[in-house]
Amino acid sequence: MPTLAPDQALASKQSLASSETVQHVPMAGFLRGYASMSARIGRRLLPCLVVLTAFLVIRSIQSNAEAKLRNEAFASGYSLAAITFLLLLLGVRKRITTPRFGSAAIWQRTHHYLGMFCLGAYVLHAGIITTGWLESMLALSFWAITLSGLVSWYINRTAPKLLSAAGPQILRQDIAERKKQVASQAYRIAIEAAGRADSATLADHYQSTLITFFGFNRGLLFRIRPTGSHRRRMLASLENLDRYLDDQGKELRRRMSVLVQVKDDLDFQSAIQNRIRLWASIHTWLLGGFVILTITHVWVAYQFSSRW
Amino acid sequence: MKILSPEHVAIDRPVRWDHPLDSDMLSRDIGWMLDQHPFSAMNPDLFNANCSIENVLRHDSRILRFEPGDIVIREGDYGSSAFLVLRGSVRAFLESLWSSRGKPSEQKSKSGFLEMLASRFRRATGAATKPDVSATSSNGRFGLDKRNADRRVARDVESKSKHPAPVQRIESTEQGNRIFLQDINAVIADYQSEPLGAGEIFGEMAAITRTQHRYTVVAESATIVLEIRWQGLRMLRRDKSFRDYLDTRFRETSLKTHLRETALFRFLDDATMNLVIAETKIESLGEREWFAEYRDTQKLEIQSQIEREPMIATEGHLVNDLILVRAGFARLSFEHGRGHQTVAYLGRGHMHGLSELAHQFHNPTSKPIPFQESLRALGFVDILRIPRELVLTHILPQVRATELPKPITNPRYDEGGLVVPDSFAYATSTTESRGLLNSSIQPALGALETSLVEFLVDERLINGKQTMLIDLDRCTGCDECVKACASTHQGTPRFVRNGKQFGPLLFAHACMHCADPVCMIGCPTGAIARDQETGVISINSETCIGCKTCAESCPYENIVMIQVRDQRGRAVVDRKTQLPILQASKCDMCHSLKTGPSCQNACPHEALIRIDTSETASMEAWLRKRVT
Numbered sequence: 023m024p025t026l027a028p029d030q031a032l033a034s035k036q037s038l039a040s041s042e043t044v045q046h047v048p049m050a051g052f053l054r055g056y057a058s059m060s061a062r063i064g065r066r067l068l069p070c071l072v073v074l075t076a077f078l079v080i081r082s083i084q085s086n087a088e089a090k091l092r093n094e095a096f097a098s099g100y101s102l103a104a105i106t107f108l109l110l111l112l113g114v115r116k117r118i119t120t121p122r123f124g125s126a127a128i129w130q131r132t133h134h135y136l137g138m139f140c141l142g143a144y145v146l147h148a149g150i151i152t153t154g155w156l157e158s159m160l161a162l163s164f165w166a167i168t169l170s171g172l173v174s175w176y177i178n179r180t181a182p183k184l185l186s187a188a189g190p191q192i193l194r195q196d197i198a199e200r201k202k203q204v205a206s207q208a209y210r211i212a213i214e215a216a217g218r219a220d221s222a223t224l225a226d227h228y229q230s231t232l233i234t235f236f237g238f239n240r241g242l243l244f245r246i247r248p249t250g251s252h253r254r255r256m257l258a259s260l261e262n263l264d265r266y267l268d269d270q271g272k273e274l275r276r277r278m279s280v281l282v283q284v285k286d287d288l289d290f291q292s293a294i295q296n297r298i299r300l301w302a303s304i305h306t307w308l309l310g311g312f313v314i315l316t317i318t319h320v321w322v323a324y325q326f327s328s329r330w
Numbered sequence: 331m332k333i334l335s336p337e338h339v340a341i342d343r344p345v346r347w348d349h350p351l352d353s354d355m356l357s358r359d360i361g362w363m364l365d366q367h368p369f370s371a372m373n374p375d376l377f378n379a380n381c382s383i384e385n386v387l388r389h390d391s392r393i394l395r396f397e398p399g400d401i402v403i404r405e406g407d408y409g410s411s412a413f414l415v416l417r418g419s420v421r422a423f424l425e426s427l428w429s430s431r432g433k434p435s436e437q438k439s440k441s442g443f444l445e446m447l448a449s450r451f452r453r454a455t456g457a458a459t460k461p462d463v464s465a466t467s468s469n470g471r472f473g474l475d476k477r478n479a480d481r482r483v484a485r486d487v488e489s490k491s492k493h494p495a496p497v498q499r500i501e502s503t504e505q506g507n508r509i510f511l512q513d514i515n516a517v518i519a520d521y522q523s524e525p526l527g528a529g530e531i532f533g534e535m536a537a538i539t540r541t542q543h544r545y546t547v548v549a550e551s552a553t554i555v556l557e558i559r560w561q562g563l564r565m566l567r568r569d570k571s572f573r574d575y576l577d578t579r580f581r582e583t584s585l586k587t588h589l590r591e592t593a594l595f596r597f598l599d600d601a602t603m604n605l606v607i608a609e610t611k612i613e614s615l616g617e618r619e620w621f622a623e624y625r626d627t628q629k630l631e632i633q634s635q636i637e638r639e640p641m642i643a644t645e646g647h648l649v650n651d652l653i654l655v656r657a658g659f660a661r662l663s664f665e666h667g668r669g670h671q672t673v674a675y676l677g678r679g680h681m682h683g684l685s686e687l688a689h690q691f692h693n694p695t696s697k698p699i700p701f702q703e704s705l706r707a708l709g710f711v712d713i714l715r716i717p718r719e720l721v722l723t724h725i726l727p728q729v730r731a732t733e734l735p736k737p738i739t740n741p742r743y744d745e746g747g748l749v750v751p752d753s754f755a756y757a758t759s760t761t762e763s764r765g766l767l768n769s770s771i772q773p774a775l776g777a778l779e780t781s782l783v784e785f786l787v788d789e790r791l792i793n794g795k796q797t798m799l800i801d802l803d804r805c806t807g808c809d810e811c812v813k814a815c816a817s818t819h820q821g822t823p824r825f826v827r828n829g830k831q832f833g834p835l836l837f838a839h840a841c842m843h844c845a846d847p848v849c850m851i852g853c854p855t856g857a858i859a860r861d862q863e864t865g866v867i868s869i870n871s872e873t874c875i876g877c878k879t880c881a882e883s884c885p886y887e888n889i890v891m892i893q894v895r896d897q898r899g900r901a902v903v904d905r906k907t908q909l910p911i912l913q914a915s916k917c918d919m920c921h922s923l924k925t926g927p928s929c930q931n932a933c934p935h936e937a938l939i940r941i942d943t944s945e946t947a948s949m950e951a952w953l954r955k956r957v958t
Contacts (some may be wrong), residue, residue, distance in 0.1 A: 130934035184804035
């Protein structure tokens with residue numbers, strides 16, 4: 023039963039009245055839900071409408087230019103160049119701390135919608151398939167950056183939930199140290215087990231299987247897509263040792279199993295946190311390359327195409 | 331630890347009283363004051379040579395002069411000094427002069443980029459200069475203490491509406507800005523006030539409890555006032571006569587102001603009110619410096635921790651008093667299984683026992699119903715006890731029926747003892763029966779789970795006014811918040827992106843700018859202080875002597891000691907010992923920035939917020955928003 027702490031005493035008639043309304047109107051819950059849903063839709067719908075309108079404006083300018091036998095690519099091209107510049111500003115905003123230029127969250131959201139707009143403007147400008155080596159490189163770069171942006175956006179939305187579901191937060195810079203501590207604890211358990219004849223099997227198992235698990239980073243496959251299958255296998259193999267162990271050995275085995283879980287959690291945290299950083303970096307690097315190619319393309323277009 | 335680097339700057343280690351409150355205090359004035367009450371009655375033998383009464387007055391006090399109408403202290407401002415009237419007289423307005431008051435600093439901290447542009451435009455065009463400030467022109471926001479916004483009402487609403495709100499004006503003089511009330515005589519005639527003459531003290535309540543002033547004090551005639559900052563006041567309290575004088579005054583004033591601002595009593599006439607004041611007892615539980623005991627009890631099992639908390643009211647016992655929380659926090663719980671389930675935390679203005687007394691009021695022929703929950707003090711708590719008979723005969727008949735709690739239909743305890751062991755049924759019935767005046771629990775919202783309430787209480791996060799909360803379901807660990815903090819504070823971040831965690835909610839190690847900032851109690855120089863208007867607690871690097879008292883007092887380990895460096899990055903060391911000079915460092919809410927805390931601004935995923943955990947409304951609103 024969810025129970026709430028009481029709020030502050032309501033003093034004025036007005037606040038009492040408003041509180042009463044909230045408590046006794048049966049539709050209040052529904053209305054609140056509806057209001058929050060509409061706010062949520064509004065928050066996303068409005069920028070989408072703005073993007074759509076901007077796209078239609080550019081399309082109409084392009085049609086207009088086409089009708090007047092002008093080079094229609096200039097309108098969408100310059101729009102694209104301007105959007106690219108604006109997209110770059112998010113990175114600049116993150117690096118500028120004083121004076122502040124508004125909330126980074128608003129910049130991030132604007133970046134996302136500009137990205138959507140950029141996609142539309144690009145298709146208007148160049149179509150899906152392009153010819154010419156410079157244009158092909160530019161197109162390749164554009165699709166790569168779009169893809170990396172989408173992946174990065176998806177990861178930013180989903181990875182934090184994966185991390186928070188995996189237990190208490192561990193700072194990325196602390197993971198390596200924590201792994202060392204876990205490896206050292208596992209080593210001590212193995213040494214303790216090796217010192218007793220009835221627990222030596224555990225030490226053997228550590229030597230043959232676990233030492234690499236505790237001492238080294240996980241393979242590429244796990245880093246790309248971390249799963250719990252390896253952990254389950256290792257825990258099962260550890261449990262299978264119980265038949266060879268006495269009570270004290272079983273206790274050591276249980277402690278070792280806990281450490282396997284902890285190390286696996288650390289590997290998971292590391293993999294997910296690195297994934298977030300990697301895709302953000304890829305997106306940034308690709309953006310750098312894209313900008314260079316765009317500048318080259320604009321220069322070439324300006325030099326060799328018919329004028330506006 | 332010796333400094334290994336040859337690159338360092340040697341200075342004399344800063345000591346207490348390097349920066350007196352007023353460096354121009356004259357020995358003649360101090361000598362005169364020592365002959366006046368209450369200093370003349372103090373025993374100088376209780377003070378050693380270094381901390382003599384004379385030295386305390388020389389360094390921790392200053393003389394202020396006021397003209398008629400000048401505002402000495404303002405309700406709602408945070409106080410850190412007591413004021414002693416030396417000459418002339420002042421008026422303390424026990425009822426609120428302004429129903430709500432906007433705070434310029436609060437508006438500043440909340441303003442965004444557009445607001446910043448607008449303010450710059452206004453400044454550029456000269457539109458920002460306002461010769462006078464009407465206290466009634468408010469946006470209704472109250473910054474760190476939103477809790478008080480609604481409660482600051484006049485007792486007699488109708489008579490209040492007859493009088494225009496007093497107009498506050500600012501006048502530039504040679505000594506600085508003078509803030510005064512226009513037509514002070516009319517204000518005195520319109521509003522209820524108490525005169526305070528020479529030898530009387532005021533403002534001590536806010537200084538001792540590190541909270542807001544509950545009343546406004548205005549000079550009635552040309553007045554000379556001695557301001558004694560908290561550090562000096564603490565020293566002077568060593569003398570029993572002074573301590574008793576202060577405590578008596580504190581109790582009298584706090585009792586009156588608290589009762590007058592309580593919504594339950596707003597329809598009482600003056601005679602009844604005076605009767606209530608005369609019959610009410612004030613009681614303090616727990617230690618003011620509660621952090622030490624809290625640290626010790628943290629090592630214990632949670633049930634042992636709860637059992638060690640001082641009991642205010644026990645479930646199942648007869649309700650002899652209506653209990654009002656005046657200051658601090660209290661845990662509301664009931665026995666559940668072998669332990670105690672926390673259902674809520676009560677703060678300033680909350681009442682306990684009202685539902686039970688209202689039940690009896692509704693059913694006068696039935697037997698009285700005992701306390702349904704236990705109330706325990708969390709740290710230091712001030713409570714008021716109003717006798718049951720007085721509540722039933724004089725107070726509840728004056729309260730509107732719609733505002734009274736409903737009768738308890740499914741009591742956990744009745745006159746025979748425990749009757750309903752089912753906590754679900756119990757919780758449902760009590761939430762319905764609390765009534766509007768006791769700031770009802772709203773079962774429809776359901777955003778705060780019991781376990782979260784218990785977590786907030788157990789970890790004392792209920793003390794936070796600006797708690798840094800990180801939603802781990804959104805946080806990608808990009809560290810933009812830490813980077814922004816570091817770049818705002820000369821490369822040293824003032825928080826750690828780690829801390830207590832409840833599910834996906836991370837309460838980071840960042841100063842919470844507490845409702846009860848115990849870190850401020852022991853500071854010998856007043857370097858750690860609360861901004862009078864915004865309530866932000868910050869450390870003055872000029873006056874911090876690096877004594878570590880605040881860092882060791884903070885129960886949340888949110889203050890760290892850092893080595894002082896000069897502008898070229900060289901370590902600053904003590905000339906005599908060659909040991910590093912340290913200074914306390916903590917979050918200051920980026921008060922130098924117009925756009926508010928840089929950490930929150932820098933988060934691209936809206937994962938980090940600063941939230942008031944001392945009241946549940948903010949948490950509930952945020953959790954509801956988070957779900958949608």
